[in-house]
Amino acid sequence: MRQPRPAARILLVDKADRVLLFRFTPPDDRAPFWCTPGGAIDPGESYAAAARRELLEETGIDADPGREIAQRHVDFLTIEGAEVSADERWFRVNVDAHEVDAAGHTELERQVMTTWRWFARDEVAGWPEMIYPADLTDMLEASDEPR
Incomplete structure (x- = not known):
């Protein structure tokens, strides 16, 4: 049985309209893959608080994640090898530029x-x-602010 995994994910977009992705190299025989910043929420933590914490931990950016822009339910195998059923809440954070x-x-990590x-x-x-x-560009377009 899959473990429930509430998680916050971030579309981090810079002024040049690029999105930040991390490359994961699993320790097993799975192929490397790229993913947005984010991760599981801690007990008692809200999705927005988890998004802010994960953004800071993974990128060094301390920013309000703003409003939730999407919710998804996905099943996958974590990097640690656990089968999970994730309730992902998505946030978009715009930055000028950032290392x-x-x-x-x-x-x-x-x-x-x-x-x-x-x-x-x-x-x-x-x-x-x-x-x-897989539909990252569609998510980005859906989250674009009206120009």
Whole structure:
């Protein structure tokens, strides 16, 4: 049986309209993949508080995540090998520009997510490795502010 996993995920978008993704290299035989910042909520923590904490821990950015922009239910195998059923709440954070500060990464994160980069939207579709969520560009477009 899958474990429930409430989680907060962040679409971190810079002024050049690029999105930050981390490359995960699982310790098992799974292929590397790219994913947005975010992670499981701690007991008693709200989704917004988890989004803010995860953003700070994974990027060094301390910012209000704003309003929730999407909710998704997905089943997957975590990097630690646990089968989970995730209730993901998504937030979008816009920044001018930012260098990732990995000082807040956990020991596991230091082992499995050693690479990150800002992706232009047109790079996402043709990228040779899996990117999660698979419909990332659609999510970005849906979260764009009216111009």
